[in-house]
Amino acid sequence: MSNYYEIDFLDVESQKSGDAITVRHVVDRVQRIYVVDGGFQDTGDKLVEHINKYYDSPDHIDHVVVTHPDGDHAGGLRKVIDKFEISKLWMLRPWIYADELIDRFSRFTSVDNLKRRLKEIYPNIAALEDIAEERGIQICEPFQGANIGAFKVLAPTRERYLDLVVESEKTPEATKDQGIAAEDASKNFYEMMKAKVVAFARALWGQENFSDEDTSAENEMSVVQYAHLHGHRILLTGDAGRDALSEAADYAHSVGIMLPGIDRFQVPHHGSRRNVSTEVLDRWLGERLANKPEKGSETFIAIISAAKDDEHHPRKAVVRSMIHRGAQVLKTKGANLRIPSHNAPSREGWVTAIPLDYPEEQES
DSSP states (O other), X not given: OOOEEEEEEOOOOSSSOOOEEEEEEEETTEEEEEEEEEOSTTHHHHHHHHHHHHTTOOSEEEEEXXXXXXXXXXXXXXHHHHHSEEEEEEOOOGGGGHHHHGGGOTTOOOHHHXXXXXXXXXXXXXXXXXXXXXXXXXXXXXXXXXXXXXXXXXXXXXHHHHHHHHHOTTSHHHHTTOSOOHHHHHHHHHHHHHHSOOOEXXXXXXXXXXXXXXXXXXXXXXXXXXXXXXXXXXXXXXXXXXXXXXXXXHHHHHTTOOSSOOSEEEOGGXXXXXXXOHHHHHHHHOSOOSSOXXXXXXXXXXXXXXXXXXXXXXXXXXXXXXXXXXXXXEEOSSXXXXXXXXXXXXXXXXXXXXXXXXXXXXXX
């Protein structure tokens, strides 16, 4: 068996987009399997089937990573940790820091009450914790500097994560206990975003127009991971925002990871304009090219997980920004993606994905 790796971005189909990623890495006949996020609860069966079919029905999975607590990332992992033997589950649980946080929530005097409330607000990861504890699965903290097999966590730091828990609009101080459950609040936000009318305008090569709005605190909590596998530099971002990507870049520099230069880049948050900026992308991917690259001369691959029925993702401005820096841009939109890897075994019936064209217009 040759050394190789393969990475799959599964098609998460819903009205909203989600992320479900599987990774197989083989070195000297030793196989390691990672699952990074699992889409919605309905994605779980599909994820299990994919692993069994294409990863040779493994006895166990080495690492399962929950990048952040949103249901479009954590939901389907319930089925994964229920169906496989899992060596380690990596996820951040705000309630285990309740004794440190309680002084920052003026309306709480009981640590137990704060823990209980945080579990109610983040039911997806609370459910994963219950299953993991019942099955004796070790739960680890994916803070900056942690090594998850071949991947190194670049963000978040523990300090910034705790700040984000307090700042979140879902947590008790922000919601003022108005009786809005976390899932309902998320749904209301999504409906509000759907109602916004988006205007488009033609734009010249290199012009980039991102949103002035910041992404959510939950998205900024995303675990950002880097690996250098068989000559390819890989960055998995979850739904990381500009702050998370900047923190990750600062740390990458401090540990000798040379930037810019990523070969496989997960575009954060399904291609949202609120998660990236020209400055952040310059740090990770390099500055904009003078001219559009010829087909076949692209220097890296950018992958976007976006549901077919999600008309709001990816944003044209984000697709443009990837191509500005020399990317071949691939998206799920109704099909599983196996990104070009190293030495990976062939799969019958799989065809080469068609890259996205360069949008001549963007959101104004």
